Amino acid sequence: MFALIDCNNFYASCERVFRPDLNGKAVVVLSNNDGCVIARSNEAKAAGIPMGAPAFEYEQKFKQHHVQVFSANFALYGDMSNRVMSILSDYSPDMEIYSIDEAFLKLKGFDFFNLQDYAEEMRYKVTKWTGIPISIGIAPTKALSKVANRIAKKFPKETKSAYIIDNEEKRIKALKWLKIEDVWGIGRQHSKRLNTIGVKTAFDFTQLEDNWVRQHLTVVGLRLKHNLQGIPTLGLEEIQSKKNIATTRSFETNYTTYDQLRERIATFAVSCAEKLRKQQSCCNSLMVFIHTNRYRKDLPQYNINIVINLPFPTNSSIELANFATQALTKIFKQGFYYKRAGVIVQGLIPETILQQNLFENADERHRPLMKAIDKMNLLYGQQKIRLASQDTKRVWKMKQEKLSPRYTTHLADIITIYV
DNA sequence: TCTGGGGTCCTAGGACCC
């Protein structure tokens, strides 16, 4: 059996842990730059605030329903996630962390366990120790555990937030209940197409011909179909190092000059380099893109990207910032209002595989230098040591007007309790 | 004025090889 554990309204719940006065109240969390809604408490959902709602369009509604608004505090969410995952890892030797707020546990050899009790204990401990509410779905396959989880979340009282699909009757009943567009792996396009041929529920989907599914939804869709039928086609996945790493941002205002963009691109490249070093990889190529504001139909649009193959694999901040700025030079055009840009590094290989190039090689001195920089930044705070090509005067700021303290990761932000 | 960010996988088609 697989268990899928999912934190309820994760970011909103993290904020509430340190603001218990907000329990039972509407809470939303905004994306970077306070752009749009990326998490909602149940009360906020009930107030009719959709996922992805642009914050400026919903200001009235926030006021009207007394919604507490937060800027995204990823330092807090990342740390809370680690705490939850560490508790969950005690409940099975086989765990796959699927996202910041979700994990699969493989429950092998649990035949003599009462899984309902087991799940409820898990839930009790996570909530007690971290303050984060979770829902649990258990079933013979991953896709079905997703379905079970949805039921647990939808009917928290009846299920005690833990639901198990362990026989055909329950499976069929669950699949007939679940709308096709809510199935894991069926997105907007697929559900539109499925709707036109009369597939309304997950159950309808499992009744389709294999060939049709294969043809229109590729092998991914076919695997999903079998998974929903109870045939295990998806196992736990090993933790693997990433294949791409990206740092991309929208700007608070429009950028018009090369110099402004150059600074951002250098900073994004440095950030990618840091992420690479963290997972002990080097990259072989890098992509730089710049976009104008796609919502401003009245302005000329210019979206372009460029891929640069590096002469040697590297994770040096200096090299990557250099290559990225060179790339930018090739695509930058005067006369546009730029709103978004990013750097994506690709072709990742382990740091240890060092291929010598006949003509050009990485500067060996960078390695110890980067090590020293990483160490200092860890010790004295992120971004303390920067390249001169970066924003040394701290001109650049993200809009984060409703940022909560870093309660769990920053000493100065620790809560004081008066007794 | 203001509309996020970071990932994965699969397929078709082109370029190339012998």
Next chain:
DNA sequence: TCTGGGGTCCTAGGACCC
């Protein structure tokens, strides 16, 4: 008039996830 057969690798684009 007639123009093979069997591969690999790479990339762009489209779908999906949170």
